[in-house]
Amino acid sequence: MSSIKQNIEQVITQITSAAEKCGRATDSVQLLAVSKTKPIAAIDEAITAGHRAFGENYVQEGVEKVQHFANSPYADQLVWHFIGPIQSNKTRLIAEHFDWVHSIDRAKIARRLSEQRPTELPPLNVLLQVNTSNEESKSGVSFAELPALADDIASMPNLVLRGLMSIPQQADSYDSQYAAFKSLADAQQQLRAKHPQLDTLSMGMSGDMEAAIAAGSTIVRIGTAIFGARDYT
Ligand SMILES: *Cc1c(COP(=O)(O)O)cnc(C)c1O
Numbered sequence: 001m002s003s004i005k006q007n008i009e010q011v012i013t014q015i016t017s018a019a020e021k022c023g024r025a026t027d028s029v030q031l032l033a034v035s036k037t038k039p040i041a042a043i044d045e046a047i048t049a050g051h052r053a054f055g056e057n058y059v060q061e062g063v064e065k066v067q068h069f070a071n072s073p074y075a076d077q078l079v080w081h082f083i084g085p086i087q088s089n090k091t092r093l094i095a096e097h098f099d100w101v102h103s104i105d106r107a108k109i110a111r112r113l114s115e116q117r118p119t120e121l122p123p124l125n126v127l128l129q130v131n132t133s134n135e136e137s138k139s140g141v142s143f144a145e146l147p148a149l150a151d152d153i154a155s156m157p158n159l160v161l162r163g164l165m166s167i168p169q170q171a172d173s174y175d176s177q178y179a180a181f182k183s184l185a186d187a188q189q190q191l192r193a194k195h196p197q198l199d200t201l202s203m204g205m206s207g208d209m210e211a212a213i214a215a216g217s218t219i220v221r222i223g224t225a226i227f228g229a230r231d232y233t
Helices: 004-021 040-048 059-069 088-097 107-116 146-154 174-191 206-215
Strands: 030-034 053-056 079-082 100-104 124-129 159-165 200-202 219-222
Touching: 004 030, 004 040, 004 206, 040 059, 053 059, 059 079, 059 088, 088 107, 100 107, 100 159, 107 124, 107 146, 107 159, 124 146, 124 200, 146 159, 146 174, 159 174, 174 200, 174 206, 200 219, 206 219
Parallel strands: 030 053, 030 219, 053 079, 079 100, 100 124, 124 159, 159 200
Antiparallel strands: none
């Protein structure tokens, strides 16, 4: 069985080769280790291996982990990303404990996060989740509604709008994966005319990382390939 350290090294090798293949700087793509459902010990192992950025989906679980590692010698270097669905009664915990939020698709949630962000912390970095496949059931703002939402959120005092995120419908072919990611990158490019600070595209997971990087991803979110399969029982 391979260790978390070896898994991280392998994923970084994949990221590096995908970046080189399309002529991008290898340090222009960040690895976010998605640690949802995984124990403190697994995160500890990743930290010991030199990893610093972690993604969590569930508020209660994520906050417990952030609090646990607040006492670690690496606390100042750790960066916590909230990437799961957000209910409005949970925004305060997110605003108080996380550095980034990837999953914003409504102004109401963003407004609460801005109001509840403690003033002693730096502004919260936020990404707007876009529904690139236009599926009725999926969360995410549509391309049509994106510009107005971006304008609204960019004006909120305790948030910094950094970019876009998507979880596209699963596609087997490279070309269809690439097309979905490229549509997100193009939308970001258009928003930059008004919001030049946008510099982050959170897109790509284990199965579609190469297409995401070719389309301009700056953060890939990887869970299983680092920590192994999740057990929800
Ligand atoms: C769980 C999750 C991931 C990681 O998925 P894996 O298949 O385990 O790599 C990435 N992004 C989001 C939004 C997730 O919820």
